[in-house]
Amino acid sequence: MDDDIAQLYAQRGVPVRTRFSMALIRLHHLGPMSVKELAEQIDVTHSAMSQTVTAMRGDGLVESSPGSDARTRTVSLTDRGRALVPFLEDEWRATERAWAELETELPYPLTRVVDDIAEALQRRSFLDRITQHLDERGEGHGPEQEA
Structure with a gap:
């Protein structure tokens, strides 16, 4: 299913890896946060989120700045990342409906x-x-x- 969602993104010209979606949506709704906070929001390890943030930053979707102490970085959306959120939210809702439909066939x-x-x-x-x-x-x- 993840491959199908990635294929949808490619068909629609959405330059995002599927693992970015929820992080971008959370940043849009909750505002800038640390990598640790974002990892907790998505329920992944700090290391996994750190790698995701690095990749999203490389794609121009987020930026990071020094956090409240020397060990933290605050992550925020760029205009490019913000522009993708409406599609990502629509896709998320469509995916939930498709999942519910699939369940009715089982x-x-x-x-x-x-x-x-x-x-x-x-x-x-x-x-x-x-x-x-x-x-x-x-x-x-x-x-x-x-x-």
Whole structure:
């Protein structure tokens, strides 16, 4: 689906990577913020957002300036980035409607699957599941264990 959204952007002449969309929308609505705050808004790591901001800055969509202390940078939209937000918001709403339409064609809602997976992982983590399967087969001994 992400590839299809990227294809839509290309067809419409929107020079944005799909991972930029929500960051640009949040900056438009909430105003300038630090990389850390933006990462929290999008629910990604600081490192991932730092890389995204660098790429967006390279594309002329955002600019950054010194933050409240020497360790922070404040990110804000450029006019070019701001001009893309109306399309990105329209695409976001259209994507949500397309997702809802897709769900009606399935015998169960995809959101139910996501909720069921989250509930199962609360009972037993994915790490525990992987570890059990490695241990059952005698696999997964790291280099320090093989010596």
